Amino acid sequence: MLEFKTPLKDMRFLLYDVFDFPAHYKLFPSEDVVDADLIDSILEGGAEFGEKVLFPLYMSGDKDSCRLEDGHVITPKGFKEAYEEFVAGGWTTLSHNPKYGGQGLPHSLSAVFSEIMGTANWPWAMYPGLTHGAINTIEMHGEERYKELFLPPLVEGSWAGTMCLTEAHCGSDLGQLRTRAVPQEDGSYKITGSKIFISSGDHDFTDNIIHVVLARLPDAPEGTKGISLFIVPKIMVAEDGTLGERNAVEVGSLETKMGIKGSATAVVNFDDAVGYLIGPPNRGLNCMFTFINTSRVGNAIQGVASAELSYQGARKYAKERLSMRSLTGKKAPDLPADPIIVHPEVRKMLLIQRSIAEGGRAMIYQAAKIVDFMSHGETEAVRKAADKRLGLLTPILKGFLTELGVEAAGHGVQIYGGHGYIKEMGMEQVLRDVRISTIYEGTTQIQALDLLGRKIMLDRARELDAYITEIKAFCGKYGPLSVGYVGLRMKRFTKPLNSLVRQWKWTTKRLMLKASRDRNVAGSASVDYLMYSGYIVLAYAWAQIAEVALTQLEKGGDETFLKGKIQTARFYYQRMLPRAIMHHKCMTAPPESVMAIREECF
């Protein structure tokens, strides 16, 4: 049976020991000093809320699902009450601007809090997640009068937000969207169109929902360069902030989905609904870019969260469930059989789950640090550099960690055997829920094109080179002459990592050269390239973890905990990292093997 305890020890180890967040926060002057005490109180508050309030609703939320009654979405039993508790705890305000009622804490802290909520109950956590996205978009691009009107209740949590992007015929190709916005004399717009796959598109949590909507102005050019961004409230808001009439926004239907059933996925119809333009006309997609990078880091968390939740369920079962005897003789002679954790293949699945959950978490935390620099960096140069680095890492995090999250959840089902396939145990729900993560906010294939096409080739791999230089510097600390307890042992990681990043660099150059002659080279290499890159980034994360664990172990730290880290790192290098080689081989194969086959042959 699924269970959930916030992995506080693992989280603290990363936050304090591996990445030293307290030192990081000293770089950002804020009203409150973000020290270990404050971090701890957020971790503990999150753990309490996640374990006691959210997790108990995880499986019931799947069973109840959302339903549509008289045009209103009813969320699963208990979801609304949990939201009220969430708002009462002040958790909605964490990282938002104090000007609009936020606590002004660094984004990274809010990401850590989101991770806890998302692990406890991803479908529930999507509601505040969407509000978060709407707030950031309005704050970044809206006129001040809109910010003053809409942001305080959104930050406070008394209203919620959505992001209404795609339409039935679009998918990721937003250039095709048709929703129209007609300017009115009072400066507002009348919005008409139908948006699909709108997460939190309607619900019973709040009095109002503020939709952020992409639409076309009457004179807009075709394609992606003719899209503008609008605020469309579900209930009209007077200038003094009081609620008025219903706006012409209706829920057309609710999708019946494979998973995340507690999260409402709606068709939202706008029929001459009143909306307000934010950002410059026709530049709506550009306005979304920065948002998209940070929001995709949020999606990447789903991979880590699902791996963690599935691992916790599987680990418990593997220690309790008795089946067969160990290949090397009875391990529990007094029991009718050994616990299945003695079997190598069960351990391998657990270790893969751990590699993904704990290593993936490290990848997220490093990216979260960069988000802090992006928004609160002292100079424009620092902020821009952070934006570039995050831009490079985002598609890797989103694409790679969600793919691995699906894999991890699959192992969780497998460890339970037949019981994993039964709803009662919850393991299959994790798999169904995480399956969306490789699709929404841009599929893995879209992430891969973003990575190789935009973030690397358009940039001529400059940012990649800088990142590789950073990793090489890390490896350089443990060169051939490195000695001592840590020095000797780290070479097991830095040696293969160093040759991998060298290969990464040269293969990228070669791909760019070939792709300049045949664009299908990039197209047919892209997902393999993304996964290849992901395995290297994860290897870097595990090397960093191993370095700290070895250092602490030498000083006599908690042996069980630290050896667990080091041995998982070893496992990752020996039994997962070979996948990088495989992707390398696939991505350097000639594109003809994919493109030569004619369409009618399918």
Next chain:
Amino acid sequence: MLEFKTPLKDMRFLLYDVFDFPAHYKLFPSEDVVDADLIDSILEGGAEFGEKVLFPLYMSGDKDSCRLEDGHVITPKGFKEAYEEFVAGGWTTLSHNPKYGGQGLPHSLSAVFSEIMGTANWPWAMYPGLTHGAINTIEMHGEERYKELFLPPLVEGSWAGTMCLTEAHCGSDLGQLRTRAVPQEDGSYKITGSKIFISSGDHDFTDNIIHVVLARLPDAPEGTKGISLFIVPKIMVAEDGTLGERNAVEVGSLETKMGIKGSATAVVNFDDAVGYLIGPPNRGLNCMFTFINTSRVGNAIQGVASAELSYQGARKYAKERLSMRSLTGKKAPDLPADPIIVHPEVRKMLLIQRSIAEGGRAMIYQAAKIVDFMSHGETEAVRKAADKRLGLLTPILKGFLTELGVEAAGHGVQIYGGHGYIKEMGMEQVLRDVRISTIYEGTTQIQALDLLGRKIMLDRARELDAYITEIKAFCGKYGPLSVGYVGLRMKRFTKPLNSLVRQWKWTTKRLMLKASRDRNVAGSASVDYLMYSGYIVLAYAWAQIAEVALTQLEKGGDETFLKGKIQTARFYYQRMLPRAIMHHKCMTAPPESVMAIREECF
């Protein structure tokens, strides 16, 4: 939206051109000559039944699910009527013994028919599948009086069968089972115990259900060597075959599962139920071995069937759905965007699906031929040799093809993007349905131990060597000096295949040597070894397909069809086969990376 057309052209290409089944059938004298006409009429009848009767119930069966009413299982709407049509068509009798009303046709034909049913509607097809298993078990081990009593109505389809093996605390560890069988004065037994995960454990298709049950005699030794096999009818059967009272067999509950919801998975309770011993006392598990090999081939079909069904749905969508423009310029300038099949990564997913569906089908057909030799081979030596070869291939087919079936269904969801996650499209159902296939009838991990431990190490790799010799002989036809249209082109396949099988041979020897000192070597290598072997066997299948396709192409055959085969083979060798290298690297890693980590570190 999911659709299904029996891939008759692909099937005929394998049956006639690649594997020459008509020639194969000439080796088995039977009442009817099994020629191309008879094969065709079975293919066409199967296609008609699958497309018109079974497939229309596929998605509705998932929605309706099975339900329990007053202790009886009600199957989804239309399932019973489809079964009646199935029986009326005489399809239940195909490969069974004419002595009991069967048509005595080769097993391989029945496997091909099952594949069509399983592709059209796997959950439905499980009902006759279980009856098939019960018939084979009773025929192989039952006394003649039981055969005469139970087999004719089972073969005719007026009764159905089940296999009741596991119990709540057992899983695959049947040595732990507790169901008791107490001998009675009349030679029958009273069976008491609770069996779980019983597919077709109850339903409304037939007047009676014959359960094949594993139980312990009072004096039975502990563990696997104290298990016997019994027939336990749901309704008692008089000596003249008429039905009597209800036996003490009850459905305790129905499982609510991730998928295969149209298939009833029941807890079946026996409470002093009357049963009849078949096979020697305490040898029940041994009696099951032969059955298990053939039934696992049946499970392997699920991987192929799901890949085919998902591919058909994805292929259609990829040609229709418009999104983005091709990287190399507009391909459909008159449309608002290009069909997504122009995108390399969409093609890659389609080609992976095809590699699995069409190559996996070839693996199944080759195994089906061996099953024919096993049951109808002319001499004991031939039958034994076939049994050995099938024993080697079974865990590879079952473990590898079901894992790949899950992967293929996942790509089908992914190609649909957000729509793939919506129930309405059916793509996610294929994924949920196939997910059980890597679990039931022995998980992939169990298959892997069976392969490496029993089928290879216990045999000292003799059968593997013989199989490798066969593949090397195939490769040998296209050595360095081979010329001509086919000869030159085949080297692209035979050269890498030949080096892989050489590596397979030597790596196996090395693993055996190391495992003789440390059994964890085998344990921690096993799943990687299974997958590695699977990719090689699939490579062999694709090389055989390519050989025939090239030969026909040279003679001016159907270019679209044949080039499709050859290019898919190329794709497989360039973009999937590198996975074998990765598994090789993982399986030769030291077992310490898996075993050194202490249990409390998890």
